[in-house]
Amino acid sequence: MSDRQVYMDHGATTPVREEVLEAMLPFLREQYGNPSSVHAKGRAVRSAVENAREKTALALGANTEEIYFTSGGTESNNIALRGAAKKQKKPGHIITSVVEHHAVLDVCRDLEKEGHRVTYLPVDSSGLLDPAAVEKAITPETFIISIMAANNEIGTLQPVGEIGAIAAGHNILFHTDAVQVTGQLPVDVKKLQVDLLSLSAHKFNGPKGVGALYRRKGVKIDPLYRGGGQERKLRPGTENVPGIIGLSRALELSVEEIPRKTKTLQSLRDRLIRGLLKIDDVVLNGHPEKRLPGNVNVSFKYIEGESILLGLDMQGIAASSGSACSSGSLDPSHVLSAIGLDHHTAHGSIRFTMGWGNSEADLDYVLDKVPGVVEKLRLISPMGKSV
Amino acid sequence: MYNEKVVDHFNNPRNVGELADADAVGETGSFKCGDTMTLYLKVKDGIIEDVSFQTYGCGAAIASSSMLTEMVKGKTLEQALKISNQDVADELGGLPPLKLHCSNLAADALHNAIADYRSKYEAGKTG
Numbered sequence: 001m002s003d004r005q006v007y008m009d010h011g012a013t014t015p016v017r018e019e020v021l022e023a024m025l026p027f028l029r030e031q032y033g034n035p036s037s038v039h040a041k042g043r044a045v046r047s048a049v050e051n052a053r054e055k056t057a058l059a060l061g062a063n064t065e066e067i068y069f070t071s072g073g074t075e076s077n078n079i080a081l082r083g084a085a086k087k088q089k090k091p092g093h094i095i096t097s098v099v100e101h102h103a104v105l106d107v108c109r110d111l112e113k114e115g116h117r118v119t120y121l122p123v124d125s126s127g128l129l130d131p132a133a134v135e136k137a138i139t140p141e142t143f144i145i146s147i148m149a150a151n152n153e154i155g156t157l158q159p160v161g162e163i164g165a166i167a168a169g170h171n172i173l174f175h176t177d178a179v180q181v182t183g184q185l186p187v188d189v190k191k192l193q194v195d196l197l198s199l200s201a202h203k204f205n206g207p208k209g210v211g212a213l214y215r216r217k218g219v220k221i222d223p224l225y226r227g228g229g230q231e232r233k234l235r236p237g238t239e240n241v242p243g244i245i246g247l248s249r250a251l252e253l254s255v256e257e258i259p260r261k262t263k264t265l266q267s268l269r270d271r272l273i274r275g276l277l278k279i280d281d282v283v284l285n286g287h288p289e290k291r292l293p294g295n296v297n298v299s300f301k302y303i304e305g306e307s308i309l310l311g312l313d314m315q316g317i318a319a320s321s322g323s324a325c326s327s328g329s330l331d332p333s334h335v336l337s338a339i340g341l342d343h344h345t346a347h348g349s350i351r352f353t354m355g356w357g358n359s360e361a362d363l364d365y366v367l368d369k370v371p372g373v374v375e376k377l378r379l380i381s382p383m384g385k386s387v
Numbered sequence: 388m389y390n391e392k393v394v395d396h397f398n399n400p401r402n403v404g405e406l407a408d409a410d411a412v413g414e415t416g417s418f419k420c421g422d423t424m425t426l427y428l429k430v431k432d433g434i435i436e437d438v439s440f441q442t443y444g445c446g447a448a449i450a451s452s453s454m455l456t457e458m459v460k461g462k463t464l465e466q467a468l469k470i471s472n473q474d475v476a477d478e479l480g481g482l483p484p485l486k487l488h489c490s491n492l493a494a495d496a497l498h499n500a501i502a503d504y505r506s507k508y509e510a511g512k513t514g
Contacts, residue, residue: 302443304444307448310446344421377449380441381443383443
């Protein structure tokens with residue numbers, strides 16, 4: 001194992017920042033009151049939770065009462081889609097894309113079993129969805145459109161603003177899974193014309209197990225759970241107070257830093273892409289420009305992703321792969337298949353996601369080590385062609 | 388997820404590459420996940436004198452290929468034929484359950500290589 005550790009898997013999760021931990025600690029110690037309690041201990045915590053809600057709303061251009069805290073992106077997506085479906089008197093129609101996260105795709109598949117019809121729109125070879133295709137897919141039964149803001153694997157940014165305008169024009173609900181984009185790029189719910197938006201704290205240096213759902217005022221969805229009436233009955237259950245405090249502090253910090261951070265990450269990203277493409281038989285997956293600031297996804301031909309990850313891990317580099325062998329399933333990533341990659345190219349994909357804490361020195365190290373890892377595996381591969 | 392022995396074989400694979408003047412070659416692949424392996428044998432007087440491999444696949448696929456080459460060197464073809472994929476996994480000290488079925492192909496490649504050898508040199512005997 002290498003002494004040096006370089007973490008380039010911020011798309012999977014991010015470290016909790018010191019400032020965020022500091023903000024959370026009092027709520028794991030003396031500030032233990034239940035925000036629903038009438039006494040002083042409860043009231044103090046209630047006020048902290050509502051303050052966190054206000055900060056979260058501010059970061060998204062939303063009103064305070066439009067923010068609902070959840071357990072993360074998956075729960076927010078489930079509440080948005082299933083909640084909207086529950087409101088339908090008879091089975092309706094949903095529009096989504098083939099490159100959504102499983103937390104949207106698998107909910108849609110479930111809703112199909114319950115009688116709803118779902119259109120899974122294709123994307124082009126860079127992962128982009130055509131807004132005109134969204135409009136064309138609309139039927140009188142369509143009650144919700146759900147399109148992710150940015151793809152978690154290849155980083156492609158979808159034209160959510162245009163899709164929002166289309167949905168608004170047809171008076172159809174628009175949900176976006178903004179888990180990857182929140183805290184990375186500016187998100188303004190009014191400009192995007194979204195009705196429902198999902199986010200997750202651990203993707204922007206907050207804690208795991210907490211997220212939020214933005215629900216535009218007046219949008220009607222049914223709760224999935226019944227209980228004590230917390231989160232205005234949309235998500236009952238005693239609040240994850242330390243998590244909520246951590247989420248709001250992390251979001252506040254990351255949004256504040258966007259102008260500076262975006263430029264830094266984009267420059268790291270583009271340098272890493274250029275460096276990796278210098279290796280023979282490497283292709284970039286996703287859009288060259290319309291992609292998340294810290295996302296690099298490439299395929300190394302003739303070798304398989306899990307073995308590359310293992311080789312990188314030996315050098316202390318943490319990344320991820322769309323290869324079947326690294327996912328626990330037997331098929332390569334649905335996203336890489338959707339952009340038209342053949343099996344072998346999809347299997348050789350590696351995602352490096354940079355974030356808070358990554359430096360030029362990290363990049364020097366990665367660019368120094370990757371060619372050796374790739375060459376070694378290509379020498380083993382029967383598909384020949386060493387570097 | 389992998390034990391030290393697997394990681395060692397992945398990191399320092401034994402007997403890698405194409406064997407010059409191999410007497411037999413065996414290939415195998417997993418339709419499910421796309422892993423492929425080629426095994427080269429040099430046989431003298433019914434004994435595997437030299438062996439090498441080339442593998443496209445995950446860490447488990449590479450480690451099991453490397454492990455197998457160590458297991459068969461010096462063995463007779465009859466002894467080698469008795470080696471199963473499970474034997475290779477056992478010799479490695481175990482593989483994650485999911486990998487047992489998709490990446491543990493080395494013995495199949497070996498059996499194919501031995502069949503190749505027999506079809507070339509012992510056609511009359513095995514018929």
